[in-house]
Amino acid sequence: MNGWSFATPEWFLLLGLLPLIAWLRARRGQAVLVIPFVSRWSGRDAVPRSRAPIVLVTAGLVLLTIALARPQHVDEKRQVKQNGYDIVLAVDLSGSMLAEDYERDGERSNRLQAIKPIIEAFMARRPSDRIGVVTFGGRAYTLAPLTSDHDWLRRQVGRLKVGLIEDGTAVGDALALAVARLGQPDRIENGQRLGGYVILLTDGASNAGSMDPLQAAELAKAKGIPVYTIGAGQDGPVPMPMFDEDGRKLGYRRVLSDLDEDSLQTIATTTGGRYFRAIDSDTVDAAFAAIDNERKIEFDAKSTIRAHEFYQYAAWPGLGIFGLGFWMARPGRREDS
Numbered sequence: 001m002n003g004w005s006f007a008t009p010e011w012f013l014l015l016g017l018l019p020l021i022a023w024l025r026a027r028r029g030q031a032v033l034v035i036p037f038v039s040r041w042s043g044r045d046a047v048p049r050s051r052a053p054i055v056l057v058t059a060g061l062v063l064l065t066i067a068l069a070r071p072q073h074v075d076e077k078r079q080v081k082q083n084g085y086d087i088v089l090a091v092d093l094s095g096s097m098l099a100e101d102y103e104r105d106g107e108r109s110n111r112l113q114a115i116k117p118i119i120e121a122f123m124a125r126r127p128s129d130r131i132g133v134v135t136f137g138g139r140a141y142t143l144a145p146l147t148s149d150h151d152w153l154r155r156q157v158g159r160l161k162v163g164l165i166e167d168g169t170a171v172g173d174a175l176a177l178a179v180a181r182l183g184q185p186d187r188i189e190n191g192q193r194l195g196g197y198v199i200l201l202t203d204g205a206s207n208a209g210s211m212d213p214l215q216a217a218e219l220a221k222a223k224g225i226p227v228y229t230i231g232a233g234q235d236g237p238v239p240m241p242m243f244d245e246d247g248r249k250l251g252y253r254r255v256l257s258d259l260d261e262d263s264l265q266t267i268a269t270t271t272g273g274r275y276f277r278a279i280d281s282d283t284v285d286a287a288f289a290a291i292d293n294e295r296k297i298e299f300d301a302k303s304t305i306r307a308h309e310f311y312q313y314a315a316w317p318g319l320g321i322f323g324l325g326f327w328m329a330r331p332g333r334r335e336d337s
Contacts, residue, residue, distance in 0.1 A: 007070035007307070014065050018058065053328040060322025067315035072307045084128035085195045085291060086146050086187070088178040089119060091160065092202035092232070094137045094169040096258050098162050099203075101238035108239065111232035112162055114278050115201045118230060119157055122199070123150045125288070132181050133157060138168025138208045140177040170209025171202055175216035175267070179225055192224030197291055200267065201278070203233045204260035213263055217270040226273035228287050233259035233278075 006012075093112070100108040122131060131153060133143040144156050175198065182196035198220065206213050220227050239252040261275070268275040274290050 004071065004073055007072055007309075009069050011065050011068040014068075015062065018061070053325045056321050056325030056328065058325075060318045060320075060325060063314045063318025063321065067311040067318055069311075071310045071314065073310065074307050084126070084130065085197060086130050086132075086182055086184075087122065087126070087197045087199060087291070088132040088134055088146070088181045089122060090134045090136065090140075090174045090178045090198060090200045090202070091115070091119065091143075091157075092137075092169060092171075092174075093135050093160060093162050093165050094203075095162060095167045096169065096203050096205065097232065099233060099238045099240050099255070099257070100252070101234040101257065110162075110241075111203060111278075112160070115230065115232050116157075116160075118201065118278065120154070123154050123157070132178075134174055134178045134181065135160065135165060136170050136174035136177075136209075137165030138170055139166060140170055140174040140209070141165065142177065142181060145181060168208030169202065169206050170211075171200070171204065171206035171263070172211035172213040172216040173209035174202075175200060175213060175227065176211050176219060179216070179220045179223060182223075182225055188223075191222075194224075196223075196225050197273075198225060198227045198271075199287070200227055200229045200264070201232060202229075202264070203258055204229070204231055204264045205258035206260070206263065213267060214270070217267040220271045225271065227267050227271040228273040228290065229264035229268045229275045230287070231259055231261055231264050231275065231277050233257050235259065 097111040100110045102109045102111065102114040104113070119133075122129075127150065130146040130148050131144075131150065132146040133153065133156065135141055135143045143160075144153050147153055178198040178200070182193055182198070187194050187196060217227065235257055237254045238257045240255045241252055242250045244250055261277075265275045267273075274287070276287060
């Protein structure tokens with residue numbers, strides 16, 4: 001809620017010790033706390049002429065305790081409803097994505113590196129959409145469910161690399177899982193899923209999994225979920241890096257590209273989506289434009305909470321007052337007085 005609060009109020013329990021210390025001091029007639037010069041504030045023969053030092057030290061302790069409790073003013077901004085789309089990105093992490101048939105800044109880059117800017121563009125340029133991520137190799141896994149927290153999602157995507165999942169390319173399983181991630185009953189109207197899309201980023205050559213890619217495409221079609229496919233890779237022979245047991249690159253061997261454009265085009269056509277090549281400079285803009293022609297949905301947006309900290313306004317005066325109390329109680333000061 002809006003207003004003033006303390007982030008760590010448990011520190012106020014320390015203030016409850018002050019009356020106990022005062023009572024013990026009066027009962028024992030000697031210093032209870034082991035603090036330099038505190039003996040000059042207690043005992044029959046050492047009671048200072050002025051109580052200012054102990055008052056200042058106590059006030060300083062109170063202010064420092066308030067600082068430790070972290071007073072803050074909380075502003076909560078909540079967007080009750082938001083219009084956008086639900087998009088699941090299905091990202092291929094199979095071994096074939098290591099083929100270095102792209103070039104960036106004069107250096108070779110592999111297929112995963114080529115599609116990562118596309119993934120990042122979806123997170124950066126579509127702030128009002130909820131985005132989820134499915135990753136796949138020999139099997140398909142959910143990396144992130146649909147979320148509006150794109151900063152968190154960006155951190156998860158930053159960890160993606162080939163080898164995290166057992167090798168293989170289970171395109172059908174990945175597509176079926178992505179469709180399942182969009183299966184919210186409240187988004188279905190007349191048997192069709194509203195505002196839901198799958199973006200399949202792969203080289204397209206399915207060779208693993210329990211579901212055929214075209215069967216998964218029919219499943220997406222039945223639910224009214226368009227699948228936009230983005231093919232990564234070039235045609236013909238491509239350089240495939242070779243690594244030693246420690247992961248160091250030894251060189252390259254030429255292999256025949258396994259980019260299966262026909263399958264990707266069929267998946268897109270079957271579901272009412274479109275096919276793009278990752279090499280095209282307008283791939284992202286074209287995909288965004290195609291999605292934006294469809295009907296948006298309304299969903300609850302996340303709340304944003306901002307807290308303004310004010311502990312420093314108690315910490316610095318507290319340190320100053322506490323130090324002043326020690327200075328007034330020092331032996332030289334007493335003798336001068």
